[in-house]
Amino acid sequence: VRKKDGQRSYQRCQEQASPQFKRVLVTGGAGFLGSHICRRLLAEGHEVMCLDNYFTSTRSGIADLMGHPRFEFIRHDVTEPFFCECDMIYNMACPASPVHYQWNPIKTTKVSVLGTIHMMGLAKRVKARILQASTSEIYGDPEVTPQSEDYWGHVNTIGVRSCYDEGKRVTETLAFDYLRMNNVDIRVARIFNTYGPGMHPYDGRVVSNFILQALHDEDITIYGDGSQTRSFGYVDDTVDGLIRLMNQAGLPAVLCIPCFCQNSWWRFFVVT
Numbered sequence: 497v498r499k500k501d502g503q504r505s506y507q508r509c510q511e512q513a514s515p516q517f518k519r520v521l522v523t524g525g526a527g528f529l530g531s532h533i534c535r536r537l538l539a540e541g542h543e544v545m546c547l548d549n550y551f552t553s554t555r556s557g558i559a560d561l562m563g564h565p566r567f568e569f570i571r572h573d574v575t576e577p578f579f580c581e582c583d584m585i586y587n588m589a590c591p592a593s594p595v596h597y598q599w600n601p602i603k604t605t606k607v608s609v610l611g612t613i614h615m616m617g618l619a620k621r622v623k624a625r626i627l628q629a630s631t632s633e634i635y636g637d638p639e640v641t642p643q644s645e646d647y648w649g650h651v652n653t654i655g656v657r658s659c660y661d662e663g664k665r666v667t668e669t670l671a672f673d674y675l676r677m678n679n680v681d682i683r684v685a686r687i688f689n690t691y692g693p694g695m696h697p698y699d700g701r702v703v704s705n706f707i708l709q710a711l712h713d714e715d716i717t718i719y720g721d722g723s724q725t726r727s728f729g730y731v732d733d734t735v736d737g738l739i740r741l742m743n744q745a746g747l748p749a750v751l752c753i754p755c756f757c758q759n760s761w762w763r764f765f766v767v768t
């Protein structure tokens with residue numbers, strides 16, 4: 497504000513900020529789910545800081561967001577500390593496709609463990625609410641189907657999927673220890689197999705593989721005997737669930753998204 501004598505005065509940020517609009521940090525914000533979260537938050541009027549190192553994502557995935565007045569991209573690897581002022585954190589950074597997370601499994605474990613320590617530490621420091629992305633893979637090779645939030649899982653600690661499964665289990669442990677020790681306002685979402693627009697054609701997961709094979713008139717590759725089941729989530733519904741989990745009080749601190757029964761792929765593809 498310019499006063500009569502020509503001097504400038506500045507209102508304090510807290511006075512200017514509308515309480516309904518938040519400064520939100522989205523790690524992995526250039527990725528498949530992260531970019532959809534950024535878009536939804538911008539549409540709701542929030543200020544979005546998108547943190548990503550393009551490990552499994554590309555600039556083109558968020559090209560539509562660049563230049564948006566409330567969008568800021570920060571190229572950064574969450575395995576290194578990061579500090580900023582924010583009200584909410586969606587900690588989404590981690591390769592999610594089995595092909596990608598097994599490519600450098602030590603890095604995958606580091607992203608989960610160090611990335612979560614850095615983001616929980618930041619949430620504690622700036623008193624931000626934090627949503628930690630977990631996964632259906634924390635159940636490992638489950639003995640119970642469908643899995644509910646109170647099932648503890650059946651995980652191999654030394655298999656090729658362990659870097660992701662165990663890494664994500666530690667993210668949950670860290671979240672709850674930051675809650676118990678430092679009263680950090682946490683949310684944990686166990687995200688199941690998500691598909692939809694913006695998914696990389698060579699993501700390597702079953703939905704994009706099958707679609708690509710069908711488009712190229714190639715044989716569909718079914719690993720194993722095809723008796724596996726998955727709970728598939730359309731990306732808009734998954735983002736709805738994540739945003740509601742973040743915003744609502746009184747929901748369980750851990751939530752499976754989507755939280756309906758497991759389908760065989762055959763049923764999924766026929767129904768969809």
Ligand SMILES: O=c1ccn([C@@H]2O[C@H](COP(=O)(O)OP(=O)(O)O[C@H]3OC[C@@H](O)[C@H](O)[C@H]3O)[C@@H](O)[C@H]2O)c(=O)[nH]1
Nearest residue numbers: 592593594631632687688689701702705717718719724
């Ligand atoms: O071409 C393919 C790809 C996959 N599959 C099978 O399809 C099933 C689903 O495999 P995907 O590669 O899509 O991924 P998964 O469901 O195992 O895990 C995924 O979903 C849950 C997320 O939280 C994880 O990030 C992600 O790893 C598996 O049983 C897999 O063996 C095929 O039969 N053919």
